Amino acid sequence: MFLSARLRAQPEFRQGARDMLPQAPGIAAWGLMTGVAMVKSGMSLVESLLMALLVFAGSSQLAAIPLIVAGAPIWVILATGFCVNLRFVVFSLHLRPYLMHLPLWQRLTHGYLTADLTYVLFTRRYPQPAHDSGAPDVAALRACQEAYLAGNCMVNWGSWVGASVVGVALAHWIPPSWGLGFAGVLCLLGILCSLATTRLRMVAAFAAGVSAVALWDLPLRLNIVAAIVVAVMLCLTLEQRGQTPSARPAP
């Protein structure tokens, strides 16, 4: 991943890092508040730091904290974490053709470090895997894509983990009532707007947002996965009917 000199030598590595940089403050604010939340819930310093460094998944951390505090059975906590992370399973399905040429441990490392924004920025820059793109040099394009992903991941990981650690350290000075975590939501909102390039994608956003609210009462935050399924199905149906002539992605 980003420790590999081979990837860092590629110009696309810098590009990936540059594209993620404007997102870093939002990610950091969110990481900060997650750090604060862990300590405030009564987790010890070591536990909070370990969680920030290893789990590296804000939503599943936030979902697990109350369960850990309540002493829930470990399988319930892990199952909850997995369900909250189910959207990443969808992402891995999408990213599979981009990464399958790599050995297993590299694929898993890339997967582990690919969070929401990394996935979104990566697929925005490379809408197609190398072997579908018609590029003359597939191997070179694959190397570019991998380097871009690594640059994305480095900035994303650094700002998240760094801010989480700061949050753990400053937990007693930052009251959650300030609501700084909302910066993380705004960051996601900005990325969302940047993806709204076709009418059908706007339909997808609207349908998924409304479904996620309507299905909120589903257990284990399954509302998010259900909302993705609803939105994708709806858009595929609309696409097939050809009701929206503007369905082609904007340049």
Add this chain to the structure above:
Amino acid sequence: MTDPWTIEVILGLACVTVLARGFFFISSRPWRLPHWAERGLQYAPIAALAAVVLPEVVMSQGQLIATWQDARLYAAAAGAAAYFWRRDVLITILAGMAVYLPLHLLLGW
């Protein structure tokens, strides 16, 4: 106090992160998605973001908010407007927080 049970849970959750994010990378059998599913996936990123973001803006404690006096509504609107004005995510965050913090901290919305 750090107890071994919590450490176990944390290590377990780290494995869950790897398993979820690498779920379809594990098997190396060659197969491809059906074409319709591949097309459908282009809607997944924006759908996932909307599904995470909208509840964070219009719900609190599992309920749809019933008041207009909520800083998040105006902050999100300002953030989105700022994005379409300047096409910059950092501007989105700054504009949104510039609306959010005064409403939230001074007016208590």
